[in-house]
Amino acid sequence: MGFIWYLIIRLGGALVTIAIGAVFVFILMQLIPGDPAIAALGENATDENVAAFRRVHGLDQPLPVQFWIWLTGIVQGDFGTSITLAQGYPVWDLMVQRLPNTLFIAVYALLIAVVIAFFAGSIAALRQGKMSDTAATSASVLGISMPDFWLSYVLILVFSLGLGVLPAFGFTSPMVSFSGALVNGALPAFAIAAPMAGVFARILRAALLETKRRDYVTAARSFGFRDTFVYMHYIFRNALIPFVTVIGVQVRYLVGGTVIIERIFGIAGLGSMMVDGAFGRDYAVVQACMLAFLVFVLGVNLIVDIICAFLDPRRTH
C-alpha cells in the first residue's frame, strides 16, 4: 500500500531526473569548444571534407533537431554512432563491452568501503575514547584526506612494483573471469573505496554514538535486556538508517573515482571511454556515458531509499 506508492513516486522522480539530465548532458556537450570534424579528420582537413563529415553525421542540422534525433533514438535503444573514437560503431555496442567493467569496479569499491566502515565505525563507537577508537578514527581521517589518484600510485608502488602480488595494469572483465576481475580489480577498487570508507566509518561512528544516548536505549536497558541485544536491536539497528542514507549520497563520488582510476589502471570502462570521447569530441559517446552514470547513481539511490524505507518505518507508514 504505502510502500508501492512510495516506489511509484520515486521511480517517476528518477525518470524525470533522467529526462532533465539528458537535456543538460546534450547542452553541456555543445558548450564544450572544439569540432568533432577537426578531431576526426585532423587540423589540415579541407573545407569540403569537413562539410561532408558534418553532413554525414547530421552535425549540420539545427541543434533542436539534433537533440530530437538523439532523444528519440535513445528511447528506442539506439544511442547513436561513434564518430571519432571508434568510427562507425554503434555507441551501444561500445557501452555493452565496457559497462560490466565499470559496474564491477564501482560495486566492488562500494562493498569494500561498506565493510571497512562497518568494522571501523563499530569499533570506534563501542570503544569510544579508547585506543582502538583513536586508531580507527585516525585511519578514517587518513582515508578521507588521501586523493584517490595518489593512493592509486602508492598502491601500485607497494603491491605491484614492490611486493609484486597484484597487477598494476590491465583488467580482466568479470564477464570473462569473475575471480580474475576480483584479483585484478582489488587495487583500483581499494583506491576508490578508501576515501569513501573513511567517510562512511565516521558517519557510522557518529550515528552509533548519537543513537546510544537515545531515551529508547535507556528504556531497553530498564527492561533488563542484554547489552548485545540492546546494541543489535536498538543502537545498531537505528544507526543504520543515517548510515545507509549517507551511502546513497556518497555514490555520486564513486563515479568521479572510476573516471580517474580507470585511466590510471588502464581499465576499459565507461569512465575512460567518456574521457577519450570528450577529447575526441565524440558527442554520442560522451552523452551515452554520462546518461549511464546518471542512471547508475539514481539506481543506487533508489535501492538505498528502498532499503531505508524498510529500515525506517516512519518513512512509509
Add this chain to the structure above:
Amino acid sequence: MTEATNGNDVALRIRGLNAGFRMSDGYLPIIEDVSLEVRKGEVLGIIGESGSGKTVTGMAILHLLPENAETKWETFDFLDLDVTGMDEEAFRDLRGNRMAVVFQDPTGAFNPAKKVGWHFHQVFERTAVKSPDHAQRAKGWRDAAIDLMRDVGIAHGENVLGQYPHQLSGGMLQRALIALVLAFEPDLILADEPTTNLDNIVERQILNLFRDLQKRLDSAFVFITHDMTIAAALCDRIAVMYAGRIVELGKTKEIFDDPKHPYTQGLLATALALEEKSGERLQEIPGELPHPGNLPPGCVFAPRCPHVFKRCEAERPPLFHLPGREVRCLLYEDDDVAGR
C-alpha cells in the same frame, strides 16, 4: 499501610547516595546524601522543581545513568538483597523483572524501528525466566499482551500490537509502556513524571490508572513529580528534593498539614495559589535553583530562604530526625530526636 515498619516489608532502602557526572571541566556533583525507603504496596513521592535531581536519583537507583556518571552508596538494599556492591551483570538481571520504570516521555521509550508488538514479545520473553508459568505465558504473549493492555485501558490491543510507535499518541504509548512494565510484575515501579508530557485529559486518566494499580498491586512505587497536587493525590509519603538533596521527608498528609522546611512551605504556598488562581502573579518562591556546579557554601536553599540566618550561609545542615519527619534545616536542630 504506611504504619508497618518491620524490616521484611521494605522493598528498597537507600542510605547515603551520592551521584555526579565527570564533565570535560571536572567532576560535577549532583546528588548528595540521599536516603530513602519504600515499603511494599507503598507510594513514595519524590517532589521538587525541574533540575532538582529527581531523575538522576531515579536512574541512579536503577543503574541507568550515562557512562560518565559516578555513584556511591552507603547502603542499597533491595528486597532481601544487598546490592551495594553487586556487579553490573547481576544487577541487569534485576532490571525489568524486579524493578521497572515508566518514563516521562513515552514516545522516546519505544524502539522507533520496531512495532509495539515486538516490544511486548521481547518483554514477555524476558519474563520467561521468572517461573514456568511465565515461560508458558511468553509463548502466548499476544493474548497476554492484549489482556494487559485491556487492564490499562487500551480497548483494541490487537491493533496496537501491529502498529509502530510513531503511529500512536503519547497517551496511548504511555499506557502501552505501563502495560509492558506490568508484564514484568516488578517489585518496584519507578514512575518519572509519567504524565508531564501529556495533555490534561490524558494526564487525569493516566493518574487514575496509577491510583488503580497501586491499590491492585503489591509493588512498591516511587513516583517522581514536580506537581504538589499530584503528589498529594497519589503518594503515601513524600520526599522533597532541592538541589540534589532531600530537604524534607514524611507522610504526605502530615507534610501538607504542617510543612517544616521553608522550601516545602514555599512549594505548598505556590500550589495553593495555583489552585485558587487568585492573584495574577503566582506567589512563587523568589530566586532560582542554584547550578549544581556553583552551590552556595552553606545551606543550598539559603539564598532563597525567607528565614535565613547567619549560620545558614556557612554550614551545610544535616538531616534532622523529628518524630515521623526528616528535615534538612537548622531551624529544627533542637527538635532532633536521633541525636546526630
